[in-house]
Amino acid sequence: MKPQRHELTDFQKGEIVEGCKLAKQAEVARDLKIPCQTVSSFLSRYDQQQSPDNLSHVGAPRKLTASDVRYLVRTAESKTHVPLTEIAVNTTFSTVSTQTLHRRLREEGIRK
Numbered sequence: 001m002k003p004q005r006h007e008l009t010d011f012q013k014g015e016i017v018e019g020c021k022l023a024k025q026a027e028v029a030r031d032l033k034i035p036c037q038t039v040s041s042f043l044s045r046y047d048q049q050q051s052p053d054n055l056s057h058v059g060a061p062r063k064l065t066a067s068d069v070r071y072l073v074r075t076a077e078s079k080t081h082v083p084l085t086e087i088a089v090n091t092t093f094s095t096v097s098t099q100t101l102h103r104r105l106r107e108e109g110i111r112k
Contacts, residue, residue, distance in 0.1 A: 008034075008042060013052040016042055063096050069104050076105055076112050084112045 008016070012032055016039055019028035025043070029036040046052055064072070075087055084105075085098050093101055105112050 007054060008038070010052070013042065013046075017046065017052065063100060064093075064104055068093070069108065072101060072104060073108050073110060076110055 012034070015032055016028055019031065020039070020043060023031075025039045026036050029039045032039075049055075071091075072087075072093065075091060076084070079087060084101055088094060088096065088098050088101055102112065
């Protein structure tokens with residue numbers, strides 16, 4: 001499962017740009033309590049784009065959070081004889097299509 005991603009705030013972006021003029025990237029990362037790789041990646045994108053703005057994201061955001069996916073996986077593994085459509089109706093996933101549920105299970109290596 002991929003870790004949850006968070007975007008840098010405008011304040012953090014400014015702190016990274018200005019902080020790296022005076023200190024090393026590792027020190028800036030430690031002060032802001034973010035990974036060194038995040039600082040390094042942001043600075044390389046900043047140098048390429050000459051702008052701290054994020055590029056637009058394609059596609060709609062995911063309907064299921066990481067905890068929803070974990071719950072879905074546990075439910076699917078414990079109720080192996082129950083069809084996916086029935087799981088969707090009897091749980092909190094009634095607003096999510098069965099195709100989406102099927103896709104998330106496939107990402108986790110489960111066929112149902």
